[in-house]
Amino acid sequence: MTFKSGFIGIVGPPNVGKSTLLNRIMGTKLAIVSPKPQTTRNRILGVFHQHGCQMVFMDTPGIHKTRTALHKSMVDAAFAAFHEVDIILMMVEANPREDPAVPSIIRGLKSIAKPRFLVINKIDKVKKEHILPLLADYGRKLNFDAMIPISALKGNGVDTLLQELKRQLKPGPQFFPEDMDTDQSEAFMVSEIIREKIYEHLSQELPYSCAVTVSKIEDVAKKNLVSIAARIHVESDSQKGIFIGRGGRMIRKIGRAARLELESLFEAKVYLDLTVRLEKNWSKDTRALKRLGY
Numbered sequence: 001m002t003f004k005s006g007f008i009g010i011v012g013p014p015n016v017g018k019s020t021l022l023n024r025i026m027g028t029k030l031a032i033v034s035p036k037p038q039t040t041r042n043r044i045l046g047v048f049h050q051h052g053c054q055m056v057f058m059d060t061p062g063i064h065k066t067r068t069a070l071h072k073s074m075v076d077a078a079f080a081a082f083h084e085v086d087i088i089l090m091m092v093e094a095n096p097r098e099d100p101a102v103p104s105i106i107r108g109l110k111s112i113a114k115p116r117f118l119v120i121n122k123i124d125k126v127k128k129e130h131i132l133p134l135l136a137d138y139g140r141k142l143n144f145d146a147m148i149p150i151s152a153l154k155g156n157g158v159d160t161l162l163q164e165l166k167r168q169l170k171p172g173p174q175f176f177p178e179d180m181d182t183d184q185s186e187a188f189m190v191s192e193i194i195r196e197k198i199y200e201h202l203s204q205e206l207p208y209s210c211a212v213t214v215s216k217i218e219d220v221a222k223k224n225l226v227s228i229a230a231r232i233h234v235e236s237d238s239q240k241g242i243f244i245g246r247g248g249r250m251i252r253k254i255g256r257a258a259r260l261e262l263e264s265l266f267e268a269k270v271y272l273d274l275t276v277r278l279e280k281n282w283s284k285d286t287r288a289l290k291r292l293g294y
């Protein structure tokens with residue numbers, strides 16, 4: 001049997017469940033997830049190993065109308081994936097209300113000569129009879145190579161999707177060693193977990209105004225302890241006040257939630273030193289973006 005491999009891009013509007021699908025396929029949490037849109041800001045690889053085949057999934061930021069330099073960098077990363085992968089999964093929600101980003105995604109896909117799949121997610125939220133008309137509708141917009149309804153959350157349809165992907169893959173090399181499941185650095189994973197807790201604890205626009213950097217991850221092996229220093233960068237003084245909260249209550253809450261998850265990631269006690277720093281208008285400044293990892 002010849003070995004098959006390839007890169008598979010997961011693209012679509014924000015909040016449709018792209019990162020949830022990546023985590024579901026990998027069977028572990030590689031990408032953070034939240035009920036708020038525009039959670040993912042970077043491309044995230046998940047290397048899925050199977051007998052005789054390797055699928056490298058690329059989760060991307062949701063495609064949306066851009067307002068700031070940060071949004072532009074996110075959407076550019078998503079569109080760039082169109083050219084970097086071998087198969088494209090366009091994900092939408094099983095929802096007759098079409099996301100405003102869909103036409104521009106379809107336009108982008110039209111000129112791409114590679115297998116393009118439509119993945120209709122969140123079918124657990126709708127009645128079965130709503131799915132067929134949706135498939136027909138999308139089928140008229142683009143001649144997809146496959147159209148697969150799934151629930152990334154519950155798992156329905158995911159095996160069918162993987163089988164269909166395997167069928168479409170071409171013979172190719174094993175790109176990554178078997179013990180590697182992502183290309184993300186430890187520092188990036190830590191910063192993302194902290195960012196996820198910010199999405200959970202702060203409402204409205206606030207999570208969008210912050211970036212998280214990690215300056216230290218120190219393994220104190222003798223004590224089975226990992227000592228981490230991280231910083232939340234915010235755009236204005238008033239935001240800084242809210243992130244810290246009265247008497248430091250908010251930052252402690254975020255820190256505690258992050259620490260608990262980091263402890264299970266590292267399988268060790270974690271000491272997390274989390275501070276808030278003012279970095280005026282960072283999301284609009286391309287140089288600041290680079291510094292903060294975007």
Ligand SMILES: Nc1nc2c(ncn2[C@@H]2O[C@H](COP(=O)(O)OP(=O)(O)OP(=O)(O)O)[C@@H](O)[C@H]2O)c(=O)[nH]1
Nearest residue numbers: 014015016017018019020034038039040062152153
């Ligand atoms: N009911 C249901 N909810 C889902 C499903 N898949 C994802 N969700 C939820 O949808 C929300 C968004 O999921 P994400 O995986 O963060 O979506 P995303 O497409 O990565 O979003 P961005 O990174 O913002 O582009 C979360 O609250 C998920 O729990 C699904 O199959 N069914």
Ligand SMILES: [Mg+2]
Nearest residue numbers: 018019039040
């Ligand atoms: Mg995401």
